[in-house]
Every structure is written in C-alpha cells, then in structure tokens.
Amino acid sequence: DTAVSQTPKYLVTQMGNDKSIKCEQNLGHDTMYWYKQDSKKFLKIMFSYNNKELIINETVPNRFSPKSPDKAHLNLHINSLELGDSAVYFCASSQINEQFFGPGTRLTVL
Amino acid sequence: QQQVKQSPQSLIVQKGGISIINCAYENTAFDYFPWYQQFPGKGPALLIAIRPDVSEKKEGRFTISFNKSAKQFSLHIMDSQPGDSATYFCAALTGNTPLVFGKGTRLSVIA
Numbered sequence: 001d002t003a004v005s006q007t008p009k010y011l012v013t014q015m016g017n018d019k020s021i022k023c024e025q026n027l028g029h030d031t032m033y034w035y036k037q038d039s040k041k042f043l044k045i046m047f048s049y050n051n052k053e054l055i056i057n058e059t060v061p062n063r064f065s066p067k068s069p070d071k072a073h074l075n076l077h078i079n080s081l082e083l084g085d086s087a088v089y090f091c092a093s094s095q096i097n098e099q100f101f102g103p104g105t106r107l108t109v110l
Numbered sequence: 111q112q113q114v115k116q117s118p119q120s121l122i123v124q125k126g127g128i129s130i131i132n133c134a135y136e137n138t139a140f141d142y143f144p145w146y147q148q149f150p151g152k153g154p155a156l157l158i159a160i161r162p163d164v165s166e167k168k169e170g171r172f173t174i175s176f177n178k179s180a181k182q183f184s185l186h187i188m189d190s191q192p193g194d195s196a197t198y199f200c201a202a203l204t205g206n207t208p209l210v211f212g213k214g215t216r217l218s219v220i221a
Binding site: 004031033035040041042043044045048050056090092094095096097098099100101102103104 | 144146151154156199210213214
C-alpha cells in the first residue's frame with residue numbers, strides 16, 4: 001500500500017492553462033504539505049495544512065491554491081501556468097516530525 | 111537566507127569507502143535533524159534522524175554525528191556501495207513545522 005500517493009506523475013501543459021495535482025495519504029496523519037523541487041534539486045515548502053486548515057503559506061504566487069477536502073487529501077490547483085512553474089511538486093504528510101513524501105509530479109509548462 | 115547549509119554539492123567515493131556529508135544550521139530552535147535519500151524519479155525517503163540531545167546515532171552503515179555547540183551535523187556512510195548512489199538532503203525542523211532542507215549532495219559510488 002502506497003503511504004502518500006500523487007496523481008498525475010507527469011503533467012505537460014501549455015502556458016496559461018489551469019491544472020490540478022491530487023495527493024492522498026493513508027497514514028492517518030494530521031498534517032500535509034506541498035513542496036517544490038526546482039531544476040537544481042532544491043526542495044522548498046509551499047504550503048502546510050493541519051486538519052484541513054492552512055497553517056503555512058510561504059511566498060507563493062496566489063495562482064497556486066491548495067485545497068484540503070478532508071484530512072487525507074491535499075490537492076494543488078494552479079491557475080494561469082507560467083514557464084517558471086516547471087518543477088517537481090511533492091506532497092508529504094507527517095504526524096510528529098517524521099515526514100513521508102509522495103513520488104512527485106513532474107510539471108512541464110511549454 | 112539559507113537556514114541549513116550543506117556540503118559538498120557532489121561527492122564521488124570508491125566502493126567500500128566512507129562517504130561524509132556535512133550540514134550547518136543557524137536556527138537554534140531546530141530540534142529534529144533528518145537525512146533524506148532521493149533516487150532519480152522518486153520522492154525523498156527518510157534515512158536516519160537525530161535530536162540534539164544525543165551526539166551520535168547509528169543505523170546499519172549510516173551514522174549521524176551531531177555537534178550542538180558548533181550547530182553542525184554530518185552523515186557518514188560506511189562501506190559505501192553503488193546502490194547508495196543518490197542525492198542526499200539534510201534537513202531541520204522544530205515541532206510539526208515544514209522541513210528546511212539543505213541544497214543536496216549528489217553521491218556517486220564507483221566500483
């Protein structure tokens with residue numbers, strides 16, 4: 001059983017489009033995150049949710065909107081995609097300290 | 111401001127050798143220091159972690175050394191194997207906050 005799953009694994013789209021990435025965790029964790037990994041492999045937090053509530057919103061354009069329909073899901077919707085949004089996006093979940101990462105979604109904006 | 115500095119950026123080690131990756135942090139509120147291993151096309155996976163109340167933690171071939179006064183910690187991989195070739199990230203956090211990552215070290219173990 002996959003602990004943290006993301007769909008899709010690959011996403012190729014044109015500039016200006018709107019797209020969503022879905023994340024689900026079956027670990028029963030209260031806290032979920034979205035991280036962005038750029039072309040140089042640097043990992044940076046984007047959002048943090050605890051029990052469906054937004055806790056942390058780093059300096060991310062408001063074109064990015066996370067949504068947590070329940071504790072097990074945290075989706076990421078991106079409006080008006082730009083070339084600079086191309087990256088790998090990782091979902092993660094945690095209970096106490098230890099964070100488990102999903103397999104990532106590689107987003108390519110053309 | 112980079113809160114966790116990691117070095118080296120890349121490392122080549124002979125099979126059977128010792129791989130050493132170093133990290134330094136700035137925020138003294140950090141209380142949990144994990145190392146993550148990432149293979150190409152995969153998400154980061156927790157390898158080993160330490161809290162600041164101990165100076166060393168060992169799990170199999172992997173050891174974390176922690177120096178609280180110097181605000182530094184390092185990962186040692188003993189008897190390095192080609193299967194250890196991956197990107198390694200040190201990180202830090204306090205409580206249930208998001209991880210603050212170092213910039214990563216690409217390790218290549220050659221036979």
